[in-house]
Amino acid sequence: MIMLRRILPAFFLLLSGYAECQIQACTTLGQTPQTAFPVCGLDTFHQEIVPNCGNIPVPVPGCNDITYTDLNPFWYKFTCYQTGTLGFLINPVDQNDDYDWQLFDITGRNPNDVYTDRSLFVAANWSGNTGKTGASAAGTTLVNCAGTAYPTFSSMPVIQQGREYILLLSHFNTFRPGQAGYSLSFGGGTSSIVDPVKPAMLSAGANCSGEVINIGLNKRVKCSSLATNGSDFKISPSVATVIGASGTDCSNSFDMGSIMLTLDKPLAAGDYSLIIQNGSDSSTLLDNCNNNIAPNSSVPFTVYPLAPTPMDSIIPVQCAPNVLSIYFRKPIRCNSVADNGSDFVVTGSYPVSVVSAYSDSCIGGLSSVIKVKLNKPIQNAGNFSITLKTGSDSNTVLDDCAQETPAGSYLDFITADTVSANFDYNVKLGCVFDTLFYTHNGKNGVTEWDWNFDTSGISHARDSFFLFKSYGTKRIMLRTDNGVCSDSSSVNIVLDNELVSRFNVSPSAELCPEDLIQFTDSSIGRISSWYWIFGDGSAGSVQNPSPKKYPPPPTRNGRVYPAALVVQNDIGCFDTSYRMIKVLYNCYIAVPGAFTPNGDGLNDYLYPLNAYKADNLEFRVFNRWGQLVFETKDWTKKWDGKINGNPQAPGTYVWMLRFTNRDTGELFSQKGTTVLIR
Secondary structure, three states: OOOHHHHOHHHHHHHHOOHHHHOOOOOOOOOOHHHOEEOOOOOEEEEOOOOOOEEEEOOOOOOOOOOOEEEOEEEEEEEOOEOEEOOEEEEEOOOOOOEEEEEEEOOOOOHHHHHOOHHHEEEEEOOOOOOOEEEOOOOOOOEEOOOOOOOOEEOOOEEOOOOEEEEEEEEOOOOOOOOOOEEEEEOOOOOEOOOOOOOOEEEEEEOOOOOEEEEEEEEEEEHHHOOOOOOOEEEEOOOOOEEEEEEOOOOOOOEEEEEEEEEOOOOOOEEEEEEEOOOOOOOOOEOOOOOEOOOOOEEEEEEOOOOOOOEEEEOOOOOOOOEEEEEEEEEEEHHHOOOOOOOEEEEEOOOOOEEEEEEOOOEOOEEEEEEEEEOOOOOOOEEEEEEEOOOOOOOOOEEOOOOEOOOOOEEEEEEOOOOOOOOEEEEEOOOOOEEEEEEOOOOOOOOEEEEEEOOOEEEOOOEEEEEEOOOEEEEEEEEEEOOOOEEEEEEEEEEOOOOEOOEEEEOOOEEOOOOOEEEEEOOEOOEEEEEEEOOOOOEEOOOOOOOEOOOOOOOOOOEEEEEEEEEEEOOOOEEEEEEEEEEOOOOOOEOOOEEOOOOOOOOOOEOOEOOOOEEEEEEEEEOOOOOEEEEEOOOOOOEOOEEOOEEOOOEEEEEEEEEEEOOOOOEEEEEEEEEEOO
């Protein structure tokens, strides 16, 4: 039943009388991936109650025959700060409760992807057994599927430094709607999920009225550690009192990255310090590892008189810009920017017009960057100005405090020429290597040249030469840069001057005295001439000479003739190849009438002599009792007068020989005797 409930959870929930509450949406913080508890490895987390909700399917690689759901879940998120194994323990208050878990890697992902993306899986345990569960050295596999046959502990997964993880805990006691809760603790592995960075205030700034201060933090801290009465903070000099504090994201998260303070009166223009102290809750702010911001830490801030916000700068102009990004010192109201770009005009070395404008990353109706789109990219070097004017909406632009930036404000900027990486080249073919001469015109202020010569080498010279020591198609690539603009180009060149002398001989390089031999050229390259040297004093200059017959050798050892082919290509290069042609004394097949296997190097073996033209050969030797003592189908394999290493007795032996003459196709069958002499 424990395995079946995971296949048909709704059926069992209905039987238990609480199916309706089990399949409802989860609204408690921590019960969805988006609102997961932030975890520090130092703490033990106690969950006294587990509200009934969830039941969304979760993919479990390796357990595809069963549907798994996040029934009655809680989620925990953490970052790995040291690569290693992760160990943890889930300890139910009631050991009859069945808790299951699954770990996901959600680095750079939407946490809700855990419901659909199987690749996020790291480890899991969906065992049907009750009691303690987790990941430990006792585990033998990273995944345990549903069923009582599976152990409650999985092996410890390896987690990687800098990656973010989320852990699902699910309560599957279908027939036990009451839940006593559990504790979750981490340990036993070699990884670290303890953030080594201590919390601190990074910045503070007042709003337009001077009654609200916004604080930026270096990391997220617990919402529960913030005293909402503002007693964690004070202003120096003490001209105003903090009367309220609220954290961003605290309505849907356990931690916050910034804080908004409310003062009892506006601050006048001037310089101030914001100081943190132990508040009414007896602490400052705590991160998720309970590290506090040091009391009496402070950050300076300035309250500025109400004044128009000037255009501060242009974000560095890139190559061939068609959009200009204007930065303002204070956020600008997004709705004060005329969409048609009529708030701006561009003048300079070349005619350019503005076609539209919009606020970049508008958050809360405010943005510090306005993007101005041009009618065409500026592709040439020049000096330009962008000037603010009253647009079609009857104003320039307004900052957060409703102050209008004066018309006539301007910023200068410079553009660079676009560059071309097209290059000229020339190839000089050679006999040992080929030389590539290359050059670039260097126009439009190019200062960098990055050449890549196929896989053979690189260069940073404007023009030079490169030697190729191999042939074939070579890809030449160039990237040019003038500090602002860059370009790339490539060409394929074919080095087809490879020259290799080769030739074949037929029927073979071993000839019988009466045989003709055919020399056939198989050289590679753009060949213009051939010169044959046959080794017998004769030569030839055609590509494939007529069949040739060598003179009979004067001795039984035969004679070897060194044949060579010299080829020349169309650029005057030469190459030579050689073959040794052996002419045999005779090719008459015969079997000796006697042999003396005494190891003196003379007549030590029995075999068919001169069987150069014997195809499908079979040679057998029998003793006087008709027993087969030797056989072979390779005439060069010889009988040494032994069987299994044992010398055979002297005497007469019968041999049988069968073969087909290669030239005539005639079948021969011969029989005779040989005397083994010792």
